[in-house]
Amino acid sequence: MVVGGGIAGIQASTDLADAGFYVYLVESSSAIGGVMAALDKTFPTNDCSI
Amino acid sequence: MKVAKQPRYVNEEKCTACGVCAIYCPVSVPDPYDENLSHRKAIHISYTQAAPSSYAVDPNNCLFLNRQECKQCTRTCQAEAIDFDQRPEILSYDVGALILSPGFSSFNPSRSGSYNYPDSPNIVTGKEFERICCASGPYVGKILRPSDLKRPDKIAIIQCVGSRDKTSGNPYCSSVCCKYAVKDAIVALEHEPDLDITIFFMDMRMYGKGFDVFHERAKAGGVKFVRSRVSNIKENPETRNLALKYAAEDGSLREDTYNLVVLANGLEAPQGNSTLALATGTRLNRYGFCETSLFSPLDTSREGIFVAGAFQGPKAIPDSVIQAGGSAASAAELLTSARGTLVTEKEFPEERTDPDESPKIGVFVCHCGKNIGGVVDVHEVKKYAETLPDVVTVEDNLYSCSQDTQVLIRDTIIEHKLNRIVVAACTPRTHEPLFQDTNREAGLNKCLVEMVNIRDQCSWVHMHEKDAATRKAKDLIRMAVAKASLIEPLPEPIVKVSPKGMIIGGGLSGMTAALSLARQGFECYLIERSLELGGNLRHTYFTLEGPDPQEYLDQFIREVRNHDNIHLFSDASIEKIEGFVGNFKTVLSFGDAENRKRVEIEHGIIIIATGAKPFEPDEYLYGSHEKVLIQQTLEKKLALQEIDAGTLNHIVMIQCVGSRDETHRYCSSICCGQAIKNALKIKELNPETEVTILYRDVMTYGFNEDFYDLARDKGVMFIRYEPDQRPRVEDLDGKLRLTVRSPLMKEDLVLDPDLLVLSTAMVPHENRTLVEQLAVPLSSDQFFLESHAQLKPVDSYVDGIYLCGMAQFPKPIDERIAQAKAAASKAAILLAKGYVKTEPIVSSCNTDKCIGCGLCEYFCPYSAIRITKMGKLKKAEVISAACKGCGVCASYCPTRAIDMGRFTDDQITAQIRAFGEKH
Numbered sequence: 012m013v014v015g016g017g018i019a020g021i022q023a024s025t026d027l028a029d030a031g032f033y034v035y036l037v038e039s040s041s042a043i044g045g046v047m048a049a050l051d052k053t054f055p056t057n058d059c060s061i
Numbered sequence: 062m063k064v065a066k067q068p069r070y071v072n073e074e075k076c077t078a079c080g081v082c083a084i085y086c087p088v089s090v091p092d093p094y095d096e097n098l099s100h101r102k103a104i105h106i107s108y109t110q111a112a113p114s115s116y117a118v119d120p121n122n123c124l125f126l127n128r129q130e131c132k133q134c135t136r137t138c139q140a141e142a143i144d145f146d147q148r149p150e151i152l153s154y155d156v157g158a159l160i161l162s163p164g165f166s167s168f169n170p171s172r173s174g175s176y177n178y179p180d181s182p183n184i185v186t187g188k189e190f191e192r193i194c195c196a197s198g199p200y201v202g203k204i205l206r207p208s209d210l211k212r213p214d215k216i217a218i219i220q221c222v223g224s225r226d227k228t229s230g231n232p233y234c235s236s237v238c239c240k241y242a243v244k245d246a247i248v249a250l251e252h253e254p255d256l257d258i259t260i261f262f263m264d265m266r267m268y269g270k271g272f273d274v275f276h277e278r279a280k281a282g283g284v285k286f287v288r289s290r291v292s293n294i295k296e297n298p299e300t301r302n303l304a305l306k307y308a309a310e311d312g313s314l315r316e317d318t319y320n321l322v323v324l325a326n327g328l329e330a331p332q333g334n335s336t337l338a339l340a341t342g343t344r345l346n347r348y349g350f351c352e353t354s355l356f357s358p359l360d361t362s363r364e365g366i367f368v369a370g371a372f373q374g375p376k377a378i379p380d381s382v383i384q385a386g387g388s389a390a391s392a393a394e395l396l397t398s399a400r401g402t403l404v405t406e407k408e409f410p411e412e413r414t415d416p417d418e419s420p421k422i423g424v425f426v427c428h429c430g431k432n433i434g435g436v437v438d439v440h441e442v443k444k445y446a447e448t449l450p451d452v453v454t455v456e457d458n459l460y461s462c463s464q465d466t467q468v469l470i471r472d473t474i475i476e477h478k479l480n481r482i483v484v485a486a487c488t489p490r491t492h493e494p495l496f497q498d499t500n501r502e503a504g505l506n507k508c509l510v511e512m513v514n515i516r517d518q519c520s521w522v523h524m525h526e527k528d529a530a531t532r533k534a535k536d537l538i539r540m541a542v543a544k545a546s547l548i549e550p551l552p553e554p555i556v557k558v559s560p561k562g563m564i565i566g567g568g569l570s571g572m573t574a575a576l577s578l579a580r581q582g583f584e585c586y587l588i589e590r591s592l593e594l595g596g597n598l599r600h601t602y603f604t605l606e607g608p609d610p611q612e613y614l615d616q617f618i619r620e621v622r623n624h625d626n627i628h629l630f631s632d633a634s635i636e637k638i639e640g641f642v643g644n645f646k647t648v649l650s651f652g653d654a655e656n657r658k659r660v661e662i663e664h665g666i667i668i669i670a671t672g673a674k675p676f677e678p679d680e681y682l683y684g685s686h687e688k689v690l691i692q693q694t695l696e697k698k699l700a701l702q703e704i705d706a707g708t709l710n711h712i713v714m715i716q717c718v719g720s721r722d723e724t725h726r727y728c729s730s731i732c733c734g735q736a737i738k739n740a741l742k743i744k745e746l747n748p749e750t751e752v753t754i755l756y757r758d759v760m761t762y763g764f765n766e767d768f769y770d771l772a773r774d775k776g777v778m779f780i781r782y783e784p785d786q787r788p789r790v791e792d793l794d795g796k797l798r799l800t801v802r803s804p805l806m807k808e809d810l811v812l813d814p815d816l817l818v819l820s821t822a823m824v825p826h827e828n829r830t831l832v833e834q835l836a837v838p839l840s841s842d843q844f845f846l847e848s849h850a851q852l853k854p855v856d857s858y859v860d861g862i863y864l865c866g867m868a869q870f871p872k873p874i875d876e877r878i879a880q881a882k883a884a885a886s887k888a889a890i891l892l893a894k895g896y897v898k899t900e901p902i903v904s905s906c907n908t909d910k911c912i913g914c915g916l917c918e919y920f921c922p923y924s925a926i927r928i929t930k931m932g933k934l935k936k937a938e939v940i941s942a943a944c945k946g947c948g949v950c951a952s953y954c955p956t957r958a959i960d961m962g963r964f965t966d967d968q969i970t971a972q973i974r975a976f977g978e979k980h
Contacts, residue, residue: 012062012156014337018378019370020162022385023392029890030393033403035154037064039333042111045164047378049094049108049188051195053851054244054275 012037017045062154068147070118070126071104075142078106078114078465082134082143090122096189098207099199104134104143109197109430114464115142157399158365158392161351162385163337165328165371168223168231176222176324181296182207183303183321187241190218190323194248197430204252206321208301212253213321217305218242219291220262224327225766233348234766235327236375239266242325243276246284259285259319261307264758268730269377270840270870271850273721294322310804328375341366348764350374355606356613358875359388359882367391374763379854380876386855386883393889394580400893409501412550413480420451420546423479424538425470427461427486429516434459436520438531442485445535449542453477461486467499474503481505481545485513485538506550508901508963513541536976543975547968551901556942558643558665560892561585565831567631568596569614569874570866570881571670572621577885578668579626583892586662587621588649589631594618596672597867600693602700604874605738605768630660638834639924641943642666642861643897666861666888669837669845670881671828673867676719676821681790688797689790689817692735699742704816706746713799713814714740715788716756720822722784727842729871732820733760737772739818744775753778753812755788755801780810790817823871836922837862844870855884859945860897863887901962902946906937910958913937917950917959926950 013024016038024036036043047053083102091097094107103122106115124131125145135143167188170178178184183206185193196202206213220242224235239262246258265286267276280286293306303322309315330349331337338345343361344352351361351368359367367388370381393400424446428434439457446455454477458466461484474482482505484496489512497507515534523530560583564575567589575587593599595618601610621627633651636659640646643665650659675693682689690698692714698704714736721728733756740752754772756779761769773779780803782788788801799812825844831837838858840846845864848856855863865884866877891897904926906917913935917926925943928935937950937959951959957966 012154012158013160013162013369015162015164015370015372017162017164017370017381019164019372019381019385020160022382023160023162023369023389026386026389026886026890027392028404029894030389030886031401031404031893032393032396032399035062035064035156039163040107041069041105041115041117042107042113044107044111046188048111049096049192051191051198052244052248053378054240054272 015039015045016043018047020045062156062159064152064154066150066152068120068149069115070120070123070143070145070147071116072142072144073113073115075140076115077140077142078116078463079139080106080116081137081139082116085133085137087131087133088122088124090119095192095199096186098189098192109460110463112464118143157396158367159341160367160369160385160388160392161337161341161343161361161372162369163331163333163372165375166330166332168229168235168326168329170222170324170326172229173222173226173324175293176219176291177294177296178324181294181301181303183213183296183301184294185321185323187238187245187323187325190245191241194245194252196432196435201431201435202252204249204256211320213256213319215257215319216249216259216321216323217291217303217317217319218246218258218260218323218325220260220325221290222324222326223329225263231327231329231348232766232770233375233764234266234762236266236762237377238325238327240272240275240377242323243267243279243284245323246279247275247282250282250284257285258283259287261287261289261291261305263288263290264760266758266760266762268728268760268762269872270727270842270844273728274726311807328371331372334372346764353875355604355608355875356878358879359384359391365395376763378851380879382852383854383876383883384879386886387879387881390577390581390882390886390889393886394577397580397582400582410504412501412506413504414550415480418480420481421453421477421479422451422481422483422542422545423473423477424449424452424455424483424485424542425461426455426457426515426538427484428457428459429487429520430460433486433516433520436524436527436530437515437534438527441531442515442534442538446485446538446542449539451546452542453479462492462495467495470496470499471503474500474505479505481509481511481548483511483513483538483541483545485515485534485541487516488512488514507553508551509548511541511545511548513537539978540972540975544968544972547965547971548963551962553898553901554903554941556641556643556897556899558891558895558897559645559663560895561662561664562666562668562888562892563588563645563647563662563664564668564670565635566596566670566672566866566868567591567594567629568670568672568866569598570672570868570877571596571668572617573878573881574668574670574865574885574888575627576621576624577882578889578892579624581885581889582626583889584626584628586664587627587629588633588635589629590634592632594621594629594631597674598874600697601874602696603738603742605734605741605765610874635830638830641923641925641940642859642899643891643942645861666863666891667835668863668865668884668888669828669831669857669868670866670884671826671831671868673823673825673844673871676725676824678719678819678821681715681718681788681817681819682792682797683819686792686797686817688815689819692732692739692818692820695739695816695818696735699739699746706743706750709743709747709750709815711751711753711812711814712740712743712816712818713812714752714754714818714820716754716820717784718819718821720820721757725822725824725842727822727870728760729823730760731823731871731873734765734768734873736818736820737761737768737777740772740777741768741775744772744777748775751776751778753780753814755780755782757782757784781805823867825868828868835859835862842870844868855880855887860899861891897942899942899944900946902964903941903944904939904946904948904950904959904961906939907958907960908936910956911936912956912958914955916953916955920949920953922947922949
């Protein structure tokens with residue numbers, strides 16, 4: 012079980028799922044994404060955070 | 062585990078995210094997603110691309126839940142998804158491992174009273190400014206200030222708000238604010254090139270890969286940097302401008318006026334941290350973050366519970382991603398026996414095949430909110446696309462990448478029996494896999510999608526020329542449609558993966574990666590060039606945090622040597638390495654010179670952990686004066702008592718030697734911590750010894766800031782120098798004399814140290830074999846290049862080859878361990894799967910046309926094409942799994958026998974012809 016669905020929680024969950032484990036991802040708000048989903052652009056390529 | 066699930070009051074299965082409920086909902090409240098700079102309704106979705114793609118009712122503001130009236134949403138929802146009968150539930154799960162990743166909270170600047178944040182709307186936080194800059198934010202990407210929605214010509218960004226500040230309760234450094242402030246400044250200038258932006262800072266902590274160059278880019282772009290802590294901000298009630306008071310470095314008091322002030326507020330432990338710690342039985346550290354230790358940065362205080370992301374300590378996105386991968390590996394080690402027992406692979410419907418079918422193309426044009434829609438006239442583009450040949454249907458979508466649009470695209474493909482689609486949106490680099498999956502869900506081969514990047518190539522580069530951007534979008538779509546009518550389904554070759562790993566480098570990172578793979582049940586070869594394992598850690602004798610590195614290393618080496626799954630080759634060198642993802646072959650030689658043995662090993666993946674070494678400078682009398690050392694030598698001499706601190710009067714250390722200058726343009730991240738560590742050791746051995754550290758910016762980020770404070774408390778002197786006024790050192794009859802210009806006192810200081818210690822850059826080892834034989838690319842600083850700076854920090858550009866530790870970039874012990882585990886996590890995914898599907902963009906050779914000249918074999922950078930005998934003739938043969946689809950072979954082939962899948966000559970010619978056609 013992964014508690015918190017920001018970028019770290021999503022990454023840990025997908026790594027584990029890809030490696031063959033069943034994962035429960037628990038998030039307290041109504042959507043996953045955390046702070047990164049609200050960022051405009053990211054270093055250094057200015058890629059969109061979404 | 063028991064989890065309390067709060068009601069959403071919307072059935073996620075039924076909700077189509079159409080948004081009608083929110084149109085009719087009468088309650089408007091500030092939108093926390095936009096940092097309360099805009100409004101949303103009480104029934105809402107966090108953001109358009111949110112997953113799950115479903116609305117939710119805000120129970121604090123819903124009229125029905127609070128006053129039993131309204132229910133407009135229930136009446137208007139066609140999907141009957143609103144469900145006010147939902148109740149809180151307690152759900153129970155049996156799990157084998159737990160990963161805590163609750164993130165962080167932002168410091169509330171109201172607590173820094175003298176900044177008057179609550180009193181002026183024009184004083185905003187870092188996150189508020191982030192939303193202001195964002196094209197999908199409250200001002201649709203226009204840089205405006207909240208009070209009057211006018212352009213703020215003059216902007217100040219203030220660092221260390223709620224960080225490095227004991228009065229705020231947070232003496233630690235938040236690690237990310239310098240970086241995001243520089244990014245914000247650069248992004249703002251991209252929006253409005255003539256903005257006047259000043260960053261007020263104490264130290265610019267642009268440590269880490271690529272950041273110092275980014276800092277220089279901001280300076281070159283006109284961002285001003287002022288080294289000062291702003292003492293007070295006051296709003297002028299009439300103009301609503303803001304007066305900043307600060308002391309300049311020369312001590313003079315200054316006051317300056319700005320239209321907008323951004324407080325780069327720091328990171329704090331997440332809200333609910335105590336509850337979480339209590340519920341999980343884990344401990345928090347002194348600042349409320351999760352307690353971990355230097356050599357176990359992913360382990361909480363309770364076995365089986367791991368931590369990832371900023372809850373472990375403030376960190377940026379790539380470090381969070383690395384830690385997440387690492388904690389996933391730790392969990393996987395624990396759960397190895399359960400691997401594959403509860404999951405099934407996602408299945409797609411069978412692919413439709415009808416080779417004689419004529420092209421039926423669907424075009425999907427994305428608004429990307431205002432990102433594209435604010436510049437390109439999407440409706441005009443849509444109307445135009447409808448007129449193009451073979452186009453059956455055209456849709457425009459607010460966000461083509463959102464979950465509900467994926468469903469819509471899938472349904473449109475099925476409804477119109479489309480056999481090719483064109484998505485005009487953003488870059489295929491990040492989004493093509495998504496649309497390929499959508500295709501597969503609709504029963505189409507993944508290669509039957511063509512993307513047009515009308516964001517980067519139209520709305521971004523032609524931001525100020527809307528008509529031209531729209532015309533160009535039409536041109537690009539016409540070209541893509543012409544190409545799409547010729548694209549064909551391509552198979553994805555499946556390659557078996559040899560279930561063993563090879564780790565190059567037996568330092569801390571390499572050993573950590575090897576042990577993680579071994580514990581996850583995979584055999585691996587660990588290759589070390591020297592006789593002993595341990596790498597740089599062998600020369601580390603003490604740590605800032607406390608734990609004894611030599612004790613840890615001894616026990617760790619024993620564990621690595623004794624693990625049945627690890628085959629160690631020490632004193633080894635790689636003679637030859639070839640192959641491709643899943644199927645590498647390496648020839649090693651090992652053992653002493655007289656009995657040198659050779660062995661060939663086969664393995665499915667490679668983890669590069671070749672490390673770095675301290676740079677040996679040719680300045681400051683290093684190498685010619687015996688009292689001039691580098692930090693690593695000092696540490697060793699102190700540990701082995703070859704230096705008696707009791708006899709030393711004064712030690713001077715110089716930071717950034719061969720770092721952050723023309724020799725090496727980056728900051729090595731660890732040298733400041735190392736200097737402070739050695740300074741504290743000397744003070745411990747003899748408090749009377751004077752220690753002076755000459756620095757440019759002190760990079761003790763995160764909780765290491767405490768040790769910077771401690772060093773100053775213990776009397777270590779810190780004197781800053783400007784890069785263009787570096788310290789000068791002379792040999793006066795065997796004695797050292799140092800002269801340094803202090804920017805603070807504007808005068809030369811003369812120091813006569815007994816020892817001069819240089820903190821030099823960490824530089825990568827030479828890795829010619831890997832670079833030449835496997836074409837693993839390096840970044841401009843000569844460290845191995847990760848395939849995405851933020852999201853793929855352990856993947857190299859070559860499939861099946863992963864990076865970790867200082868081979869990727871210099872970093873401290875805990876970060877090396879986390880990254881090594883993250884690399885092991887990624888490698889284990891491939892090893893566990895047992896096969897890999899290779900990309901269909903590979904070259905193929907028409908043997909009827911091939912004359913066997915061998916040009917392709919000669920030029921292929923990946924050894925992916927070779928000349929073989931077919932009967933009596935020589936012909937080119939492609940090794941699909943090794944091919945990266947670069948197209949070099951096709952461009953050199955004199956008979957045009959080679960074609961690239963998805964980029965055939967016919968397809969590209971059609972695209973070029975379409976360019977020449979009229980609108």
